[in-house]
Amino acid sequence: MAAEPLSPQEIEDRLGELPGWSLDGNRLTRSFRLGSHFAATAMVVHIAQVQEELDHHSDLTLGYNTVSLGVHTHSAGGAITEKDFELARRVQDLAAGHGAS
Numbered sequence: 001m002a003a004e005p006l007s008p009q010e011i012e013d014r015l016g017e018l019p020g021w022s023l024d025g026n027r028l029t030r031s032f033r034l035g036s037h038f039a040a041t042a043m044v045v046h047i048a049q050v051q052e053e054l055d056h057h058s059d060l061t062l063g064y065n066t067v068s069l070g071v072h073t074h075s076a077g078g079a080i081t082e083k084d085f086e087l088a089r090r091v092q093d094l095a096a097g098h099g100a101s
């Protein structure tokens with residue numbers, strides 16, 4: 001079944017449990033800072049593994065020592081759905097293990 005768009009209230013409620021994440025236009029976004037370029041690269045690979053597992057993919061940007069994500073659901077016309085929050089929570093959970101802040 002296709003993921004349904006969440007209401008503004010549902011988005012706000014879920015964002016309240018995801019420190020550092022925000023709504024930028026029609027995307028959930030967050031940037032992380034890491035200790036080195038290799039650390040940032042390793043986190044990108046880890047996120048890519050999770051995205052393949054979930055079959056849900058962010059716009060994922062690697063900087064020198066930063067990793068940035070923007071996520072929305074293409075198949076829901078670019079709306080925010082529960083799938084976006086599932087990915088954001090998984091990224092949030094793995095970030096600490098990479099020393100990301």
Ligand SMILES: C[C@H](O)[C@H](O)[C@H]1CNC2=NC(N)=NC(=O)C2=N1
Binds near residue numbers: 057073074076
């Ligand atoms: C065929 C495949 O399941 C789809 O293209 C998936 C892949 N990853 C995706 N990622 C995101 N963010 N939105 C989607 O609708 C989406 N669809």
